[in-house]
Amino acid sequence: MRTVYINRIASIHSEVPHEDLCLYAQDPDYKVLITNANLRRRMSRIIKMGVACGLECLKGVSPDKVDAIITATGLGCLTDTEKFMNALIDNREQMLNPTAFIQSTFNTIGAQIALLLKIHAYNVTYVHRGLSFESALTDGIMNIAEGKQHVLAGAVDEITPTSHLIQQRLGLLKGTLAGEGAQFFLLGAQADEQTFAELKGIDTFVSRMDIPEISMRIRQFLEYCEVAPKEVDWFISGKNGREATDSIYSILEHNLFPHARHSCFKNQCGEYHTASSYALWMAAKKLKEEALPRYALIYNQYQETNHSLILIKRCTSYS
Amino acid sequence: MRKIYVTGLGVVSGIGKGVKENLDSLKAGKHGMGKITLFPTTLDVPVSEVKQSNEELKKLLSLPSDKTYSRTALLGLLAAQEAANEAGVDFDSPRVGLISSTSIGGMDLSERFYTDFRNDLQKGRLRDICWHDCGASTEMIAGFLGVKGRITTLSTACSSAANAIMLGARLIRHGYLDTAIVGGTDALCRFTLNGFNSLMILDKQHCRPFDRTRAGLNLGEGAGYLVLQAENSLTQPPYCELSGYSNVNEAYHQTGSSPHGDGPFLSMSQAIASAGLTTEEINYINVHGTGTPGNDASEGKAIRRIFGSRIPPFSSVKAFIGHTLGASEGIEAVYSVLSICHGLVFPSLNFNLPDEEDGLTPETKLRSGASIRHVLSNSFGFGGNDSSLVFSTLNR
Numbered sequence: 001m002r003t004v005y006i007n008r009i010a011s012i013h014s015e016v017p018h019e020d021l022c023l024y025a026q027d028p029d030y031k032v033l034i035t036n037a038n039l040r041r042r043m044s045r046i047i048k049m050g051v052a053c054g055l056e057c058l059k060g061v062s063p064d065k066v067d068a069i070i071t072a073t074g075l076g077c078l079t080d081t082e083k084f085m086n087a088l089i090d091n092r093e094q095m096l097n098p099t100a101f102i103q104s105t106f107n108t109i110g111a112q113i114a115l116l117l118k119i120h121a122y123n124v125t126y127v128h129r130g131l132s133f134e135s136a137l138t139d140g141i142m143n144i145a146e147g148k149q150h151v152l153a154g155a156v157d158e159i160t161p162t163s164h165l166i167q168q169r170l171g172l173l174k175g176t177l178a179g180e181g182a183q184f185f186l187l188g189a190q191a192d193e194q195t196f197a198e199l200k201g202i203d204t205f206v207s208r209m210d211i212p213e214i215s216m217r218i219r220q221f222l223e224y225c226e227v228a229p230k231e232v233d234w235f236i237s238g239k240n241g242r243e244a245t246d247s248i249y250s251i252l253e254h255n256l257f258p259h260a261r262h263s264c265f266k267n268q269c270g271e272y273h274t275a276s277s278y279a280l281w282m283a284a285k286k287l288k289e290e291a292l293p294r295y296a297l298i299y300n301q302y303q304e305t306n307h308s309l310i311l312i313k314r315c316t317s318y319s
Numbered sequence: 320m321r322k323i324y325v326t327g328l329g330v331v332s333g334i335g336k337g338v339k340e341n342l343d344s345l346k347a348g349k350h351g352m353g354k355i356t357l358f359p360t361t362l363d364v365p366v367s368e369v370k371q372s373n374e375e376l377k378k379l380l381s382l383p384s385d386k387t388y389s390r391t392a393l394l395g396l397l398a399a400q401e402a403a404n405e406a407g408v409d410f411d412s413p414r415v416g417l418i419s420s421t422s423i424g425g426m427d428l429s430e431r432f433y434t435d436f437r438n439d440l441q442k443g444r445l446r447d448i449c450w451h452d453c454g455a456s457t458e459m460i461a462g463f464l465g466v467k468g469r470i471t472t473l474s475t476a477c478s479s480a481a482n483a484i485m486l487g488a489r490l491i492r493h494g495y496l497d498t499a500i501v502g503g504t505d506a507l508c509r510f511t512l513n514g515f516n517s518l519m520i521l522d523k524q525h526c527r528p529f530d531r532t533r534a535g536l537n538l539g540e541g542a543g544y545l546v547l548q549a550e551n552s553l554t555q556p557p558y559c560e561l562s563g564y565s566n567v568n569e570a571y572h573q574t575g576s577s578p579h580g581d582g583p584f585l586s587m588s589q590a591i592a593s594a595g596l597t598t599e600e601i602n603y604i605n606v607h608g609t610g611t612p613g614n615d616a617s618e619g620k621a622i623r624r625i626f627g628s629r630i631p632p633f634s635s636v637k638a639f640i641g642h643t644l645g646a647s648e649g650i651e652a653v654y655s656v657l658s659i660c661h662g663l664v665f666p667s668l669n670f671n672l673p674d675e676e677d678g679l680t681p682e683t684k685l686r687s688g689a690s691i692r693h694v695l696s697n698s699f700g701f702g703g704n705d706s707s708l709v710f711s712t713l714n715r
Binding site for chain 1: 360361362422424429430433434436437440441445448449451452453454455457458461467469470471472473474475476482486489490493495509510513514516517518566567568569570571572573574581582585700701702703704
């Protein structure tokens with residue numbers, strides 16, 4: 001794989017734990033980031049969150065230098081979806097305002113970033129459960145390998161009262177905290193003076209797997225990346241407070257990476273489909289700020305069937 | 320660069336289930352428009368429904384009748400299975416993947432759930448709402464077929480399936496997969512029907528793409544999948560090559576098309592260039608041609624800009640199958656491959672008078688025995704997401 005650099009990062013995430021079992025993201029001052037007042041008023045919160053985070057990540061980057069915009073979301077613009085659904089029922093299908101419908105489509109955030117900055121480049125949105133963000137990153141890596149220089153890749157999901165209640169009823173939040181947030185990354189073919197880390201590899205798999213199978217997949221992935229397990233000095237896992245899966249992560253920590261620093265991240269950002277984007281944001285930031293570690297491996301599970309591995313390395317080209 | 324071959328086709332639409340029924344209908348000029356029967360609605364507009372009920376689809380797929388599946392998943396599985404069977408895909412291989420797209424996911428069931436839920440928050444059947452997200456249908460299809468390699472779902476409104484096809488090809492070229500089952504699926508539902516109605520772009524009559532009197536689109540449903548393979552995984556002679564593709568953003572308006580066709584211009588020219596072709600080599604364009612005044616004007620302008628006075632035969636199949644949104648390029652890619660293999664140019668139904676401004680006339684009669692070496696196929700979506708694909712005959 002051609003080396004891919006993480007050159008800019010941005011995040012909108014929870015700052016303080018909330019009382020009611022949700023970790024709500026701290027809204028920034030959207031006026032500063034989305035300056036068109038009319039446009040901003042029409043946007044629902046997830047759109048503001050995604051667009052503002054994407055724009056923040058591109059701050060100081062000339063739009064004509066952006067070769068791709070790749071977004072990811074597990075559930076998309078739920079507030080708009082619900083708003084249009086309610087209007088449809090309340091008004092018996094008559095005289096509906098199209099705004100909520102237009103904004104309910106999954107590609108709205110990527111499209112709005114392109115529209116605001118007049119970026120005609122490659123633009124796509126991934127919507128695959130706990131692998132949405134990983135799919136976006138994989139596409140970003142392919143874009144760089146195809147010769148593109150600067151690729152914006154990011155993810156966003158929101159908590160709405162309805163989605164929270166439904167996820168509770170489905171038992172998806174047992175033992176854990178619901179979360180939300182937006183994270184964007186500017187990937188580059190070259191390092192620059194602001195580079196945070198090198199993206200070394202990514203893999204995803206879909207199925208229920210036991211610990212030996214997961215361990216094997218992790219070993220195979222590291223081998224493919226040409227990194228020995230003992231070189232991984234930071235192992236970041238998707239522990240979310242649920243005992244059954246947290247114990248799997250603990251066994252992996254103990255068996256595969258006994259010498260590494262062990263961290264989790266969902267205690268900070270909560271559980272959501274694209275929560276692994278927060279882990280990457282956190283890891284990239286740390287790798288730039290601290291002298292150690294050298295390699296960080298993120299292993300995340302979503303509902304025990306979506307697994308992902310993201311490997312990043314301290315950037316040495318510009319230090 | 321590695322060549323990408325098309326080795327399997329699967330389709331279900333308002334004009335038939337399976338490749339053969341679709342081809343027969345296209346040849347016979349038989350469209351699938353009719354009244355809405357799938358759900359109660361006060362809207363009176365023609366739509367192209369797949370003629371099988373969910374119960375019939377489950378029976379066809381040997382699925383338990385008492386289990387809940389979204390219609391999007393059932394349609395997708397039917398088409399993906401046909402494509403995979405035909406190509407003889409080896410599902411033991413971890414290098415077989417599924418890239419699927421949908422614009423609406425399991426909204427047909429979410430509507431049912433939400434009607435009860437909003438009256439009582441503890442009501443609404445959970446087995447309905449768990450199909451809501453777009454990945455649900457993809458994982459169901461992958462699980463049923465036994466896909467072991469990479470799986471993902473993407474959604475870029477009406478160009479979704481084109482981007483799924485393009486992604487599959489790129490994953491093969493980058494060495495992540497040897498075989499990719501690619502395409503899209505979307506079921507009709509009240510949510511989308513009302514959404515397009517609120518935008519005032521539904522024609523109350525049968526749509527008339529590129530016609531001067533065109534007044535909007537008709538919606539449809541269905542699914543279409545291709546099997547893409549690299550040369551080293553071929554087990555039988557392929558249909559054709561996927562030789563070019565492009566994805567651009569028009570960045571003009573969230574839903575409207577630019578009057579000069581800037582997005583379509585970019586996506587078509589880049590796709591032709593990526594196939595290593597000149598514009599003169601394109602033998603047929605399967606246009607997006609929804610029948611809305613805006614889309615057809617914009618696409619027509621772009622065609623004029625690219626092809627000048629030498630415009631190849633072109634047509635829109637939307638009057639046959641409706642606009643099938645996230646499935647549209649899946650289905651229409653299957654038709655494009657059939658065009659190459661059978662030497663056919665499909666007719667644009669309901670066309671009478673050329674637009675005063677662009678003066679373009681699509682093919683209105685089936686043309687057979689044509690030498691179709693390169694087909695350009697367009698799909699343009701909300702959010703300015705414009706994509707074009709090029710399919711080419713094998714010995715070029």
